[in-house]
Amino acid sequence: MTMTAVSAPAAAGAPPRRPSPLASGLLGAGKFLAPFAAVVALWWAIKAGFDLPDRILVSPYQVLVTFWNLLSRGVLADYAATSLYQIGVAVVVSAVVGIPLGFAIGSNAYVARALGLFLRFFQGVSGISWLPLAIIWFGFTDTTVQVIVVYTLVVPVIFNTMLGVRAIPPSYALALRSLGAGTFRVVKDVYLPGALPSIVVGLRLGMGYGWRALIAAEMLIRQGGLGDLIFGARTFGQIDRIICGMIAIGVLYVVVDRLIVQPIENLTVARWGVLRK
């Protein structure tokens, strides 16, 4: 309890946290890891029970060995870096393009209504379904992957930014105008902070969709990335490699989502969103 001096100012009046942080931390981790342990146990049981050969399914232990191998030789880091770089660029591009577009659409009721169906339509046409066209236009290149991922990411960003702007009570802007505010002021003080929680939600959703699209595109384009790693491994029947790649895909997603995106979302939603009701 001596460490609570660094707690957020908003929590000053909150009741004290759990009695023992270490014990409850272990308990919490156990709660989250238990389902994974169950899956690994089942996997092991199937492997042993049906006496499956390694060309069908390898043991968890072998995957662990291969994982360590790939990790220590830097192979995994290499492929993962490619994927992370692609998704990172896509996030930046989508934010730069999608947020202003969402604002432009959302700030005009007529345009928002007119484009609502249009945006939903393109939400339905998944990024992957653009792959044939993108390959024709850009070939089997990084550009094709980037186009697919940016497309997948930017649509939810535009859509949620638009929703965020639309959800701001019109009286906020009117009140500010009555205080003498001009358009720039209204955008800066009302629309931007008002739409922020929704923008963050859009980016988070977009990253989830974009990550999946990225892996799929990499499998077909074969220019590096975790999708390339697992699809390449299939050619040589390296089941351990495939599973290692899949684990990396899931772990990276969780790490990025939990350690970067969710804290940002909590920060904005906790402070901004509470009063939305």
Added chain:
Amino acid sequence: MDATSPDKIIVEGFQHFFETADGPVQATGLIDLKIPAAEFVTLVGPSGCGKTTLLKAIAGFITPTRGRIVCDGKTVTGPGRDRGVVFQELAILPWRTVRRNIGHGLEIAGVPKAERERTVARLVALTGLKGFEDRYPHELSGGMRQRVAVARTWAADPDIILMDEPFAAVDAMTRLTLQEELASLTFSTRKTVFFITHSVDEAVFLADRVLVMSKRPGRIKASIEVPRRKAGGRDWESFTTDPEMQAICEQVLRLVRDERMDGAARPGETPDPLKEAS
């Protein structure tokens, strides 16, 4: 336009229509109205009679279909900091602290921080928000949020204050306190106030003059003078025991009730102009 006119707000030949898919809908009847400086005018009338439409036109949020609004000798063409608005729904910004909400108008006007802080501190004290300056709106009660909204408008120091049922959403006990505070605040600052309400008691309690609106398309059907407020405003105890005030309340209530019953008995019909005189 006579610039030396004592009237702060002039509504001239005002009439408003809303465009809908089924064609234009008449929101208000013909309205002519003059409000002198420092007068507190309340407006009561049945739901949907166009009270808020009139307020929005004075605020400059909508352009009148016919007629014009003149404030301080200038025709209203849009919102401006000379006319502060307190909304029924809370229009204070949830992502700003009490202090930054109240000081927002001054911030927009480019008032230096030190001076801004002084004004905010004065209004915080005046509205009983001391100790809550750094709280966010969601950490406050409904009554306190409403105080923030009022303080924000006052801090910007507009001559005219337009209020659209500002106390409708707070509980009955808090409302009494807020009404008393508003009565003394407006008395001491000599603001011109245009205040919309559903409550007859509230209308009479706060006003120098109560206007009664007919049902849609609403016109001003009666204007009732209330004896001038004494220094320090009013309080509910003396108000409820004052026979003169109670007589005015009854008179206003009758006028409002007439409208409702007309509406029920003969739906869709415009009010009889001869009954105007009452």
